[in-house]
Amino acid sequence: MVMSIRAEGLGVSYGDIRVWKDIDLDISEPGLVAILGPNGVGKSTFMYTINKILEPTEGRVLIDGTDVMDMDYKDIAKIIAYVPQQSNETFAMSVLDTVLMGRYPVSGFVTTKEDIQVATSCLKMMGITDLAMRNFNELSAGQHQKVMIARGLAQEPQILMLDEPTSNLDVYHQYYVMKLLRDIAREKGIIILVICHDLNIASRFADRLILLSKGVIGADGTSEEVITKENIKNVYDMDTEIITVDERPYIIYHADENIDVGRGSGYLGSSSGQHDL
């Protein structure tokens, strides 16, 4: 059975800065859902409200009909896994131990053979089995990212949320990871939310795209519905051409005409910025 995510009148403010308000959203179909939008628009904040890392200032998030604020952290973790944008380990363990941490909500004190098998299969999916016994701190940023995705998969969640999982990866692995996530979502019938800055890669693989803009949802739907010249102009203030590649919209940016270096980023009123939680 697919778990659903429902946001009702959702709003978040950091002090006096309102990130967004009155967000109404219903995600109940399995598949890969891309959360898009400019820097500081509140994409990570949206994820934080879904698994109670952050308490919304208005409205609520329902997971399968239950207000997430009424749920225990433990119960949420059995349903939702979260893959942060960057690794934040102070005392690094081996890669396998790091991935095994994803088993925390579902396994006991002692690591079982089954836990190791699940973790190893997740490493295999990410193509990094050979790194299993390496120290996490010895790895490159891209390898860190693959380990963290494997750790999220090891949690075997109903809903998987990934914050910019491809930001440190080379182009091959960006496509690899997005294709893998799409296939897992379809195969297992789960919801995978992914924050992404590459609109073309999101367009190519996501089943649904949600474009956040200036405190509201700018567009929501299939790639054909969201990746349009008008939407890109409205949200990013850029002139583009849309062509079709692999039966999906593909954006050609006209960078020189669009970007006035001295002006800064024109599309943002006031950036809420990244908040370290």
Next chain:
Amino acid sequence: MKLGKLLAELKVRASLNKTLEMAEGETEEEFVLREYQASRRSKMIFLSAFVLLFVVLMGYKITLGEYKIDFLEVYSTIWNHITDNIVDTQADNVVIQQRMPRVLTAILVGIGLAIAGAAMQSMLKNPLADPYTTGISSGALFGATLAMTLGIYIVGGYYGRVLNAFIFALVPALFIVALSRWKKPSPAMMILVGIAIMYIFNAFQSYMMLRADPNSAASVYTWTVGSIGMTTWEQIPILAVVSILGFFALFLMTRTLNALNSGDAYAKSLGINVDRVRIICLLIISLVAAGIVSFTGVIGFIGLVSPHIARIFVGSDNRILIPSAALLGACMMLICDIVGFLIVGATLQIGIITAMIGGPIFMIILIAQQKEVW
């Protein structure tokens, strides 16, 4: 080779098994499982080596003194005492009554400080954290001094001093909780705040010492520099309760501590109520620190250094790190006490030796600090 690199290399060698090779017909999954089991085995070997070192050091320490007794005799005397089959009453008196309280104090203090340090370092994501550098020990010292010099008890009775120490140890502990919750401090800021708290408590402490009568001030001073020579069998049970119960309580939290090491947001996403866990953990640590400080004063560096040395051999998984750090903490205390005895005799306060040895080690760790070492 630079020290940082050397430590990193040692750590890699200790926790990983680069010598293993995939056997013919073995799948990748089977190979990873085999590698993991081999790595776990090597960590257990290190843990066993620490146990052995501990047994040797404990036996050797008890042999030291005017009354000559050899190593094996120490353990046979202890065994005979436990089984109520005392053969040599003089040896029994020397080993059990005279030397054992000091040795047990050293061991229990070492265990308590090391587990507190290891837990704090993971919980606060801070390699420099321990009860000493975060001001918890200073708070406890202030509370205990309040009872000893001015006779001010929050709750009276035999354990009044410990309770005083516990209450005042909670001041910096709660400050840490508040700071972590609202300010997201950097590791350096956390330690600087701890040092500031330490100075504040030390100032009040010095004021109380000046106000106290000279005789009581002298005995309080001897205690504040960290002494394990004043404990008797009467105080061992409470020290054992705080250290051993503290050990088991923190050991049960080791998986949670592993997760906290990955940051608050990720720990929450794994189902951990981060604020609650932090409060419980700091309560345990404050109780351990208060119990230790009440009877032995402030003994620095053991809590800070033991987990780092343990990490070099067994890695950063708290499930193996905390028992290893506990054993190494006990071993370091025994080594410091042995060194003190061999240099100047048993009367030297152990806090002076731990600072003399631990200080330079702490500086080396600080200077050699580079990301891969942690």
